[in-house]
Amino acid sequence: MTAARAHRGASTLTIAGLRAAVGGKEILHGVDLELRSGEVHAVMGPNGAGKSTLSHVLMGHPGYEVLGGSVTLDGVELLGLATFERAQAGLFLAPQDPVEVPGVPISDVLRAALVAAGRDGEAMPDTLARRMSDEAGEIGLAPAFLVRALNVDASGGEKKRIETLQLAILAPRFAVLDELDSGLDVDALRAVARRVERATVPGSPGEPGLGVLAITHYRRLLDELRPDMVHVLVKGKIVASGGPDLADELERTGYAGYAEPEVAVAAIGPDPFGGLFS
Amino acid sequence: MSGVLQASDVAAFGEGVSSSLPGPAWLVARRLEASRALAVSTLPRETEEQWRYSRIDELDLGAFSPVSDPPAEPAPTSGAVESFLAAVGARSGLVRCSGGFVQHVDVAESATSLGVSVMGSAGLADRPEHLGELLADRADALTRLADAFSPDVVVCRVPAGVRVEEPIVVVHEVGSERDGAAVFPHTLVVLGPGAVASIVELLVSGDERCLVVPLLEIDLGDGARLEHTSVQQLGRGAWHLGYQASRIGRDAVMRSFLAALGGEYARQVTSSALTGDGGTSELLAVYLGDGVQTQDMRTFQEHVAPRTRSELVFKGAVADTARSVYTGLIHMHRGAKRADASQTNRNLVLSEGAHADSVPNLDIEENDVRCSHASAVGPIDSEQLFYLATRGVPPEVAERLVLLGFFDDLLARAPVPGVAAYLRAAVAERLATGVLAAPGALSSTGRRA
Numbered sequence: 001m002t003a004a005r006a007h008r009g010a011s012t013l014t015i016a017g018l019r020a021a022v023g024g025k026e027i028l029h030g031v032d033l034e035l036r037s038g039e040v041h042a043v044m045g046p047n048g049a050g051k052s053t054l055s056h057v058l059m060g061h062p063g064y065e066v067l068g069g070s071v072t073l074d075g076v077e078l079l080g081l082a083t084f085e086r087a088q089a090g091l092f093l094a095p096q097d098p099v100e101v102p103g104v105p106i107s108d109v110l111r112a113a114l115v116a117a118g119r120d121g122e123a124m125p126d127t128l129a130r131r132m133s134d135e136a137g138e139i140g141l142a143p144a145f146l147v148r149a150l151n152v153d154a155s156g157g158e159k160k161r162i163e164t165l166q167l168a169i170l171a172p173r174f175a176v177l178d179e180l181d182s183g184l185d186v187d188a189l190r191a192v193a194r195r196v197e198r199a200t201v202p203g204s205p206g207e208p209g210l211g212v213l214a215i216t217h218y219r220r221l222l223d224e225l226r227p228d229m230v231h232v233l234v235k236g237k238i239v240a241s242g243g244p245d246l247a248d249e250l251e252r253t254g255y256a257g258y259a260e261p262e263v264a265v266a267a268i269g270p271d272p273f274g275g276l277f278s
Numbered sequence: 279m280s281g282v283l284q285a286s287d288v289a290a291f292g293e294g295v296s297s298s299l300p301g302p303a304w305l306v307a308r309r310l311e312a313s314r315a316l317a318v319s320t321l322p323r324e325t326e327e328q329w330r331y332s333r334i335d336e337l338d339l340g341a342f343s344p345v346s347d348p349p350a351e352p353a354p355t356s357g358a359v360e361s362f363l364a365a366v367g368a369r370s371g372l373v374r375c376s377g378g379f380v381q382h383v384d385v386a387e388s389a390t391s392l393g394v395s396v397m398g399s400a401g402l403a404d405r406p407e408h409l410g411e412l413l414a415d416r417a418d419a420l421t422r423l424a425d426a427f428s429p430d431v432v433v434c435r436v437p438a439g440v441r442v443e444e445p446i447v448v449v450h451e452v453g454s455e456r457d458g459a460a461v462f463p464h465t466l467v468v469l470g471p472g473a474v475a476s477i478v479e480l481l482v483s484g485d486e487r488c489l490v491v492p493l494l495e496i497d498l499g500d501g502a503r504l505e506h507t508s509v510q511q512l513g514r515g516a517w518h519l520g521y522q523a524s525r526i527g528r529d530a531v532m533r534s535f536l537a538a539l540g541g542e543y544a545r546q547v548t549s550s551a552l553t554g555d556g557g558t559s560e561l562l563a564v565y566l567g568d569g570v571q572t573q574d575m576r577t578f579q580e581h582v583a584p585r586t587r588s589e590l591v592f593k594g595a596v597a598d599t600a601r602s603v604y605t606g607l608i609h610m611h612r613g614a615k616r617a618d619a620s621q622t623n624r625n626l627v628l629s630e631g632a633h634a635d636s637v638p639n640l641d642i643e644e645n646d647v648r649c650s651h652a653s654a655v656g657p658i659d660s661e662q663l664f665y666l667a668t669r670g671v672p673p674e675v676a677e678r679l680v681l682l683g684f685f686d687d688l689l690a691r692a693p694v695p696g697v698a699a700y701l702r703a704a705v706a707e708r709l710a711t712g713v714l715a716a717p718g719a720l721s722s723t724g725r726r727a
Contacts, residue, residue: 059668062664092669102684
């Protein structure tokens with residue numbers, strides 16, 4: 001562990017008024033979210049709500065255009081930073097469908113990432129190999145994947161285990177998990193969720209737990225990875241936020257009730273307009 | 279420059295010069311024959327099918343003259359040769375040629391005692407069997423030029439059933455520091471039935487302008503197995519027009535690996551003729567171009583006999599204003615029943631000014647065959663770069679990782695492990711100092727601010 005990490009306290013990731021477009025079409029219409037170290041927040045929403053756009057925009061994917069708003073990590077604006085700088089600042093994205101990188105083993109990627117972050121000690125081949133092997137054991141990833149090219153010839157479940165292994169070793173402050181449960185069987189989902197959950201537990205003093213933004217279509221993931229907060233994203237806006245119960249409610253009622261943001265707000269609480277229009 | 283070669287501006291390549299070269303009578307006679315054929319040949323033109331996309335119209339033979347005496351030793355490239363030899367490791371033989379002259383031959387007694395013979399023309403009283411046969415189908419003005427002015431030839435023979443334990447290394451140095459040296463290395467490899475051997479060739483020059491036309495002929499007897507590795511690391515002033523032809527007998531296996539890294543204009547013709555039932559050829563190549571380099575690859579997979587198999591994978595990357603050309607033909611001759619051929623060519627184009635052409639061709643005269651080909655030209659996948667960036671890997675490091683990864687599956691298949699490691703390091707160094715040296719070399723490939 002480096003001195004830099006030992007001294008860091010609890011962190012906050014703040015998304016404020018985030019607006020973004022793809023191909024000239026506005027998808028996110030002003031997203032507000034605040035996430036602290038050790039917290040698990042779920043963002044749920046129907047297809048087309050902008051869930052994937054949110055994850056890509058947070059990480060700075062070049063295909064998305066930011067129209068307004070801000071994303072700060074402990075007050076540092078991330079939107080002006082290159083993707084690798086956001087990662088070095090402590091943000092991690094586990095994409096829905098991790099791409100294959102032919103000819104490049106996981107260890108090379110992790111070593112390059114650790115060295116770039118000034119964590120040379122952790123990048124030492126023996127140290128890294130031991131940690132990778134330990135993590136693979138815990139996550140249930142076959143050792144063969146540690147020497148194979150990244151994500152090549154891996155099943156959906158294996159790819160998510162590989163993501164989790166990288167997350168565990170890179171130990172970011174915040175992780176955006178985009179549909180982590182897609183392609184996972186029950187056992188894999190449990191193993192992966194357990195490892196992520198363990199990362200959220202604060203370590204020694206000054207070692208805050210991982211903050212998690214779990215973007216998901218289904219509740220399934222949330223049975224394994226218990227959220228502190230659930231946000232409902234519909235048509236590019238957070239239309240409702242609440243405790244874990246909100247996920248249960250969504251399971252019963254679906255997203256139909258949130259078809260229009262105005263209706264959605266009314267459905268979960270007192271009518272903001274005091275019944276004036278009802 | 280065009281037309282018949284006896285034009286006055288190529289006086290340096292006249293018959294008189296050819297006949298003044300040393301060697302045994304058969305070699306002198308062979309040169310004379312080639313020299314006469316050359317005199318009525320015309321240089322190829324870019325309008326010809328085999329020379330489309332090439333730079334042959336730029337070739338000014340008048341700027342070159344043959345090396346007619348063995349260059350002084352040590353050659354200026356001896357340092358590079360030493361590090362290559364160290365990387366190869368254990369070997370069963372070493373041949374060192376400079377300016378096309380065979381200067382040293384050293385073969386392990388463990389090999390010579392089994393009848394393995396490696397020598398230059400000085401040791402050969404008679405014209406070696408098969409010499410010139412294998413390239414006959416590809417003969418053109420340039421192979422005749424090489425035949426007319428090649429001062430020597432390396433002949434490597436492995437008798438039937440003999441297995442050579444370690445690689446035999448053949449080093450070709452241009453050797454001459456004279457501007458405009460023309461060098462014609464010629465190598466013949468003959469494996470008897472059931473023989474097993476590995477040949478490693480290195481081709482190097484300094485930075486002077488030179489013309490290098492190497493000929494390589496390979497004849498594999500029934501059931502023979504050959505691994506051939508060729509590393510082309512010529513200097514940036516070199517024009518290289520290389521020819522490799524092999525004939526593969528019944529159930530014989532050839533694995534050929536080419537790394538084309540150097541030269542200003544470097545063209546390589548690779549032809550394998552599967553003439554015996556059940557023969558196999560594996561043709562692999564990596565090529566890199568940056569600056570103003572052109573890498574020009576021409577391949578022929580000739581399936582003559584039934585149940586023959588060939589697999590070809592050529593991968594290249596070009597940066598700056600470099601170009602690459604790949605044209606490949608799978609030719610299924612009538613009677614090549616149940617033959618199976620695959621051809622893959624992939625190219626990464628790393629900057630806007632760089633360009634790669636990829637042209638696969640099929641000529642199928644037999645119904646009962648399998649053929650597949652795949653060809654791709656494009657930038658580095660921006661999704662791969664984004665993915666690595668999400669891990670915190672800076673773009674220039676990510677680009678290098680992806681590029682090395684692109685070549686790695688091929689490099690891992692280089693026949694000699696030491697050469698694989700050497701090439702991995704050479705490619706990595708090029709990526710660090712050459713191909714990707716220019717800041718923002720990849721700015722056109724999809725990374726947007």
